[in-house]
Amino acid sequence: xxxxxxxxxxxxxxxxxxxxxxxxxxxxxxxxxxxxxxxxxxxxxxxxxxxxxxxxxxxxxxxxxxxxxxxxxxxxxxxxxxxxxxxxxxxx
Amino acid sequence: xxxxxxxxxxxxxxxxxxxxxxxxxxxxxxxxxxxxxxxxxxxxxxxxxxxxxxxxxxxxxxxxxxxxxxxxxxxxxxxxxxxxxxxxxxxxxxxxxxxxxxxxxxxxxxxxxxxxxxxxxxxxxxxxxxxxxxxxxxxxxxxxxxxxxxxxxxxxxxxxxxxxxxxxxxxxxxxxxxxxxxxxxxxxxxxxxxxxxxxxxxxxxxxxxxxxxxxxxxxxxxxxxxxxxxxxxxxxxxxxxxxxxxxxxxxxxxxxxxxxxxxxxxxxxxxxxxxxxxxxxxxxxxxxxxxxxxxxxxxxxxxxxxxxxxxxxxxxxxxxxxxxxxxxxxxxxxxxxxxxxxxxxxxxxxxxxxxxxxxxxxxxxxxxxxxxxxxxxxxxxxxxxxxxxxxxxxxxxxxxxxxx
Numbered sequence: 001x002x003x004x005x006x007x008x009x010x011x012x013x014x015x016x017x018x019x020x021x022x023x024x025x026x027x028x029x030x031x032x033x034x035x036x037x038x039x040x041x042x043x044x045x046x047x048x049x050x051x052x053x054x055x056x057x058x059x060x061x062x063x064x065x066x067x068x069x070x071x072x073x074x075x076x077x078x079x080x081x082x083x084x085x086x087x088x089x090x091x092x
Numbered sequence: 093x094x095x096x097x098x099x100x101x102x103x104x105x106x107x108x109x110x111x112x113x114x115x116x117x118x119x120x121x122x123x124x125x126x127x128x129x130x131x132x133x134x135x136x137x138x139x140x141x142x143x144x145x146x147x148x149x150x151x152x153x154x155x156x157x158x159x160x161x162x163x164x165x166x167x168x169x170x171x172x173x174x175x176x177x178x179x180x181x182x183x184x185x186x187x188x189x190x191x192x193x194x195x196x197x198x199x200x201x202x203x204x205x206x207x208x209x210x211x212x213x214x215x216x217x218x219x220x221x222x223x224x225x226x227x228x229x230x231x232x233x234x235x236x237x238x239x240x241x242x243x244x245x246x247x248x249x250x251x252x253x254x255x256x257x258x259x260x261x262x263x264x265x266x267x268x269x270x271x272x273x274x275x276x277x278x279x280x281x282x283x284x285x286x287x288x289x290x291x292x293x294x295x296x297x298x299x300x301x302x303x304x305x306x307x308x309x310x311x312x313x314x315x316x317x318x319x320x321x322x323x324x325x326x327x328x329x330x331x332x333x334x335x336x337x338x339x340x341x342x343x344x345x346x347x348x349x350x351x352x353x354x355x356x357x358x359x360x361x362x363x364x365x366x367x368x369x370x371x372x373x374x375x376x377x378x379x380x381x382x383x384x385x386x387x388x389x390x391x392x393x394x395x396x397x398x399x400x401x402x403x404x405x406x407x408x409x410x411x412x413x414x415x416x417x418x419x420x421x422x423x424x425x426x427x428x429x430x431x432x433x434x435x436x437x438x439x440x441x442x443x444x445x446x447x448x449x450x451x452x453x454x455x456x457x458x459x460x461x462x463x464x465x466x467x468x469x470x471x472x473x474x475x476x477x478x479x480x481x482x483x484x485x486x487x488x489x490x491x492x493x494x495x496x
Binding site for chain 1: 113126127128131137
């Protein structure tokens with residue numbers, strides 16, 4: 001889904017008082033115990049080092065910071081980053 | 093498990109070199125190439141991919157020219173087979189070995205019997221054998237329900253039996269029947285008699301009429317507590333009680349004043365054999381005992397896999413140790429000690445829960461042997477119940493006697 005489409009879907013979900021997850025193509029970032037970040041609906045990797053992983057998503061960039069970061073698994077829609085996470089930033 | 097699967101499928105560790113390694117990773121994800129163990133390596137990245145993924149990467153690299161692919165390491169069964177492709181016999185042997193190993197798991201190579209105490213395992217195994225279940229039987233051909241039902245009929249001492257197959261191991265789990273206790277029949281007409289001669293020290297009649305008193309001498313078979321109770325109109329009952337009496341025993345044992353003793357010469361012979369699927373194959377030529385007098389120690393060593401899996405192979409090691417029998421003299425003191433111990437053991441077996449009051453021993457040596465005679469006085473319960481026949485009760489039934 002394109003950037004505009006995702007925004008429209010999010011707005012529609014808000015208007016209908018539905019949870020954001022109901023909108024298709026919306027980026028979801030799940031952080032588990034500061035050791036694992038699961039990014040859904042990504043659009044590719046922009047930067048990958050042991051300290052920083054920048055993931056492109058619909059409408060923003062997700063920057064995951066930490067030490068010893070590794071990409072454990074990756075498919076065209078999902079991505080798992082493990083390591084000692086220190087922060088997750090959302091860049092416009 | 094996943095590691096084994098990965099080994100069977102084969103994997104390649106590749107290094108992708110390009111100006112922007114992230115782009116190579118995105119291409120991998122976009123082309124559905126599963127990877128693991130991603131790490132930065134200089135200007136590129138290294139990752140483990142499957143054989144299919146490697147082929148896809150090669151194709152994409154050629155088509156786009158975005159990155160170059162270099163193999164760092166190959167791992168897995170496909171590469172191993174590729175290496176041995178020219179050694180057909182070895183490859184065939186490997187395939188045959190794994191095939192036979194897989195095939196062998198459908199046969200019983202070990203039978204374990206558990207839960208039996210009174211019924212010997214050999215009897216259960218023999219019954220199983222008669223039902224066609226033995227070492228080498230195909231697990232899939234064992235009609236478990238029918239076999240267990242027939243085994244219960246053949247072995248009435250068992251109340252439950254089940255067959256559990258764990259790979260090549262057949263576990264026979266049994267439960268034995270609890271023996272039926274002797275029931276007290278209050279309607280039976282029973283008197284108490286002396287089972288041994290002695291002098292009564294006490295009579296405790298819990299039922300019936302005591303016809304003997306303390307201090308009286310009785311012979312074996314004498315009535316002690318009568319089933320007939322002469323109270324009122326008189327009635328027959330099930331007499332019971334305890335009659336303690338002094339009893340005397342005289343026992344004799346003869347111990348030779350010499351005994352044979354083994355003196356090992358140090359000569360040893362070891363033979364090996366294998367038992368393959370229940371068939372013994374000797375790994376030696378000449379059988380029989382190698383020495384005139386020898387001890388034979390047999391050790392069975394079944395081969396097992398590290399995980400507990402059983403192989404149909406048992407290594408048998410037989411060790412023969414030669415000895416010479418030498419006559420060793422026994423001192424009269426030692427012989428007397430041995431004789432006394434044996435006599436006391438036999439007496440304790442004879443009197444059961446009774447107690448020994450006094451013992452005296454008399455020894456006599458004759459013709460290379462020592463004869464020891466023990467005289468003992470004991471106190472024991474000599475009561476023994478016996479049901480009265482119709483003639484003994486004068487043709488009366490207990491009901492008739494009670495209602496008269």
